[in-house]
Amino acid sequence: MSKLLNIIFILILTISFINCQEIINISNGPIRGNSFDSHKEFLGIGFAQPPVDQLRWKSPLAPSPWSDVYDATYERLPCAQICNLPPELCTNTSTEDCLYLNVFTPNIDFSTIQEPLPVMFFIAGGRFEMGSGSGELYNGTKMVNSSNIVFVSINYRLGIFGMLQTDTISGNLAFEDQLLALKWVQQNIKAFGGDPNQVTVFGESAGGTSCALHLTSPASAGLFSKIIIESNPWSLPIKTIDEAKDLAKIFAKDLGCDINDNACLYSKNQEELLLAMNISQNHFNVLAPLLTFLPWTPVVDGVLITDQPLALIQKGDYNKVPIIVGTVRNEALVFVAGIALDISKIEYIGGLIDIFGLSHEIKIYELYKPFINGSNFMDTLGVVGTDYIFVCPVRNAAMYLSTNSDFPVYTYQFQHVSSFNPYGNGYDYCADQVCHGLELPYVFGNAGQYTFSAQEQILSTNMQNYWTNFAVNGNPNIGNPVNIQWTQYSKSSDDMLTLDTPSYMQSNYLKNYCDYWDSLGYQVGW
DSSP: OHHHHHHHHHHHHHHHHHHTEEEEEETTEEEEEEEOSSEEEEEEEESSOOOOGGGTTSOOOOOOOOSSOEEOBSOOOOBSOOOOSOGGGOOSOOBSOOOEEEEEEESOOTTTOSSOEEEEEEEOOSTTTSOOSOSSTTOOHHHHHHSSOEEEEEOOOOTHHHHOOOSSSOTTHHHHHHHHHHHHHHHHGGGGTEEEEEEEEEEETHHHHHHHHHHHOGGGTTSOSEEEEESOOTTSOOEEHHHHHHHHHHHHHHHTSOTTOHHHHHHSOHHHHHHHHHHHTTOOOTTSGGGGTSOSOOEEOSSSOOSOHHHHHHTTOSOOOOEEEEEETBTTHHHHHHHOSOOOHHHHHHHHHHHHOHHHHHHHHHHTGGGOOSSOOHHHHHHHHIIIIIIHHHHHHHHHHHHHOSSOEEEEEEOOOOSSOTTOTTOGGGTTSOBTTTTHHHHHTOOTTSOOOHHHHHHHHHHHHHHHHHHHHSOTTSSSOOSSOOOOOOTTTOEEEEESSSOEEEESTTHHHHHHHHHHOSOTTO
């Protein structure tokens, strides 16, 4: 009798397991994903052939068709990296075989859906050298449940695997990976109930930079209908081919290869390449100090990327779509603290001179004198960096975006100091600040090991509603309820949504500071 009960129990478990999975067909063949009461997820779908062996530094190729059912029930490893992001964004292992994406949907019947759902396509940040589209923070479950959308997150090659520029290797492989993933969405998203004509691209940090590149790249035209740019460091330049080659030469030397010796480059394993990359990117260029803060970037090649994104926006040369663009309050603090936790007055002045020149240092010192508190100038330099690299170029971009097209522009700043510190140990200075990336738990509704307070949960719900309303309607106010009407940006009103507990609209934020930086321009220190 007990044996019979065991068999019945195993059969019940097996049937339950089958019922929790679903098979659909995409262009390359059938795939199996997970189906839950709340949502469906298809994880680790290969959108390109593995970029390994002789495909290591080659343009991504579409995957070959398959006949067996592809297992899309689990996430794949992130792209090769040495990760020092907050704990929940890092894993202990990574791989070159990493060009995979994840798709989350509401729990709907794909075969009977009458109107396809808008799509949100997420590009993760990580300084273009770490991070991935997977993991707890970027889980799309709550986002697809907050509104009827389809959510896609992607991986793309990082660091020297995606942005090494030599005479024979393109520094835009990572950008090509993103383009191929966007084209995959155009070809396949209908199978998941998604609408290829309603794709909102959004990303943060290096993902925000990627969004700015897609906004201004002719190669991205027609692949998306709306865009959300979070915390893009606008004043950190996309490298020219020559600048990228200079870094590549340093990398090759640290690796023990000649830069044009492809046989030597290809002979090195992942660990050797990552170690050399980590050494080479720490070389400081005193003549162009801002290049050091973002060592690996796509390159201005004149084809995929024709100029710096801000310069193209100022010229009106970009893909015209509705836009959300914004920052958090203390963006640059983690970058400054990464250099030194204690910065003296002499070091502060020296840094201003090195970046902005002696003639501008005096004005900048006086302008930011109110932010000096004690003998440690780390926070003060963080304020300067936040305004010059993030906040003020966002206002500058919004001015041109709002006048160069009829599409709406919405600007924001996330200013809430969380009741928890997602950065964890080693980032104590972020406990009472709004560090780079701290809006992300609220956008995704995922506090990880922490718990939102009641007011923080309201803030998170409103942010998810703003983001998904925008994806659905092109207007963050229409759709799911929000507690503050987010007015469009215009140069005359200079309106910005301040995301806090509670949130509110404000005008002319940092006007005197941003007017100064506008007059100076955003290419100083290159």
